[in-house]
Amino acid sequence: MRIRRRLHDQEPGTLLRPAAVQVGARTITLPDAVSASFAVTGYPREVGAGWLEPLLTYHGRLDVSLHIQPIPQQIAAMRLRRQLARLESASRADAQHGRLADFAAEAAADDATDLADSLARGHGRLFKVGLYLTIHAPTKVELDAEVERVRALASSLLLDAQPATFRALQGWTTTLPLGVDSLSATRTFDTAALAAAFPFTSPDLPTDVGATGVLYGLSATSCGVILWDRYAQDNHNSVVLARSGAGKSFFTKLETLRLLYQGVEVAVVDPEDEYARLARAVGGICLHLGAAGVRWNPFDLPASHGPHDDVLSRRAMFLQTLIATMLGGQLTPQTRAVLDSAIIATYQAAGITRDPGTWTRPAPLLADLVSTLTRNPMTAGSAGAELAAQLAPYVSGSYRELFDGPTTTHPAGHLTVFSLRDLPEEMKAVGTLLALDAIWRQVANPRNRKKRLVVVDEAWLLMKEPEGARFLFRMAKAARKHWAGLAVVTQDAADLLGSELGQAIVANAANQILLRQAPQAIGAVGDAFDLTDGERQFLLTAERGEALLVAGPASRAAFHVIASPREIELITTDPAHLAELDEGEEPNSLPPRATRPPDPGFSEISNDHPNDEEGDPL
Structure with a gap:
């Protein structure tokens, strides 16, 4: 024909x-x-x-x-009954005539029985x-x-x-x-x-993807896609480790954008202002610490708290951690005791005591603490004078602008970005700690529980400070209890894996993403994540955007990150691509036909929203 x-x-x-x-x-x-x-x-x-x-x-x-x-259910049930009747009849006929058992028919009868049971119970x-x-x-x-x-x-x-x-x-x-x-x-x-039989099912990973499953990319070893739900794991933390230029920030921003579509609230500590374009596009808020006119008062008490919470004591303990980071080292027991007395005295001078009725009064400033250290008889002396002298740059010196006044804004919304690019290098660790404290008070608020993700980009800035590393470790331990995940992103494997606290953070991360590694670091990375020789070779030769997902010994998959052209516009950090985009219009909306995430938040900084936060991991 x-x-x-x-x-x-x-x-x-x-x-x-x-x-x-x-x-x-x-x-x-x-x-x-x-x-x-x-x-x-x-x-x-x-x-x-x-x-x-x-x-x-x-x-x-x-x-x-x-x-x-x-x-249809009725037809399926009727056919199964007929099939079971035929198989049972054949089995009885063989037994009556003394024939050998038909094992294929017995297996088919068992399968039909299981199917009928599943169908009757509504399981399939x-x-x-x-x-x-x-x-x-x-x-x-x-x-x-x-x-x-x-x-x-x-x-x-x-x-x-x-x-x-x-x-x-x-x-x-x-x-x-x-x-x-x-x-x-x-x-x-x-x-x-x-x-x-689903065509895109990957045999490398479990198939039970939850409601917040995110497309990571295409499998490097098969035609399947890598769909992963961090909230379906034992804990929701993750570690993204790669050398500079391997695509770790690109991957993190892509996951952030796709989690926003699932209704997950995301907060980001951004040292290089890489998330500002994404925040503007989705209607989030970008808070530029260190910029002109932006103030942050670490003495602020949360407006929302439980009936038995000792908010004042928690704030005093965080201030000790913050000041230790400011001074670049751990405090001696004597210095810590003097500082604790000065903090309580500073709050009392502002009319704030352990009575919850006083916690809504205006909080003191860092300058008031320095005044207390130099004038209060309980804290005056060599230790108090030395502390006051060391804090002088943050009160009257080069670093005073961030702490020189009440807080200008209280972050809230579905995407909050703390940009640290405007801070001097010496202040990056302090800014990261302030941002994490503000984020944690939102996460730990029992009156506003929801799925959250906390992203700490370039975490080595905080890991190199002992007090900052301990704060990050406590957050990694406690985030799961508040339905939150901590995503630690770093390019310096030594700072993360070279300390006990860093190794503990990795151990408390059920989701581990490894991109291309430097030959000098592959030994430490391979030992820490128990990589095979093939996986080590893959990470040494991986192209930009190729990654290895490690979620325990049974769940490992190599994949290539994929993004749509519109997503690339929002999250790229390639200078050449950004230069092309800057010549055109700035992205200011979500992709066509996309659903804007819930709780639209704020598109610009404002100071007319109360701080609805509580507690800290200390």
Whole structure:
């Protein structure tokens, strides 16, 4: 049979068709190719996740078509009863006539019983599924060789692929993206088996992705996609470790953007102002610590607290941690005692005591603490004078602008970015600690529980300070209890893995993302994450955007990060790309047809929103 139609004879607006199609008994000949179609009629008794992957990753041109049709519950139950009756009748007949047991029939009876039980309990459904293959090759000789290879591959998967003899045209159209099953060679599947046949299922990771699952990228070893839900793990923390330029910030911003669509509230500590473009696009707030007119008072007490919370004591302990970071080292016991007395005396001078009724009064400033250290008889002396002298740069010196007045804004919203680029290098660790404290008070607020993610970019800035490292460690330990995850992003493996606190932070991260590593650091990274020789070699030669997800010994997958062009515009840090974008319009909205995340937050800094925060991990 030969079908012809000239292209110039087609009416305007119609789809282009091949100039000629020659249909044979088992093949179809097109002007530039020959194809043969097969229907899968035999399947293994049990299948695992991603069992179609070998067919989907076949190196030749192979079209795989999966047609699915649900079976109504009543019809499925009736067919199962009939099947069980036939199998039981055959088994009894064999027993009466003294024949050997048919083990295939017994296995089928067990499967039918399990299906009937699952269907009756509402744990699954039945579907009519047709799996069809169409193989293409330039010539008939090459097609025969391809057919042999594909059928051998199907046999290795315990699949019986039968040619569509005298139905070659129907087989070809069945594998076209038309949604029409012209062969109707179907098999009954239950829900679990059908889910395992999902074309993008990755056999490298668990398939139980939760409601906040995020697309990380394409698997580097298969055609599957990497979908991962950090909130479905034992804890929600993560560690992203890579050398400079490997794409760690790009990956983190991409996950942040996609979590916003899931309703997750995100707070970011951004040392280099890399998240400002993203914050503007999604209606978040970007607070530039160190910029002109921006003030931050660490003495502020949370406006929301529990009936039995000792907010004043918690604030005093955090102030000790903050001042120790300001001074660049740990405090001696004598100095800490003097500082604690001075902090309590400073609050009392402002009319704030342990009585909760006084906690709404205006908080004192850092300058008031210095005055207390020099004038109060309880704290005056060599230790108090030395502390006051060391704090002078933050009160009357080069670093005073950040603390020289009441807080100008209280961050809130679905995306909050603390930008530290305007702070001097000596103040980056202090700014990171202030941002984490503000974020933690939101996370620990029992009256406003929701899924949250706290991102600490370039965490080595805080890890090099002993008090800052301890604060980050306590946050990593306590975040899970407040439905929050801590994402630690760093390019310096030595600062993170070279200390006990850093190793503890890694141990408390159920999600570990490793991108390209430097040869000098691969030894420490490989030992810390128990990498195989192949995984170490992958990280040494990985291209930008290639990563390894490590979530325990059983969940490891290499993948390539993928992003849409619009997402790239919002999150790229490539200077050349940013220069091109700056010539055009600044991104100021979400991608077309996208749903704006809930709780739109603030698009600019304001100071008319109360601080609805509570507590800290101290």
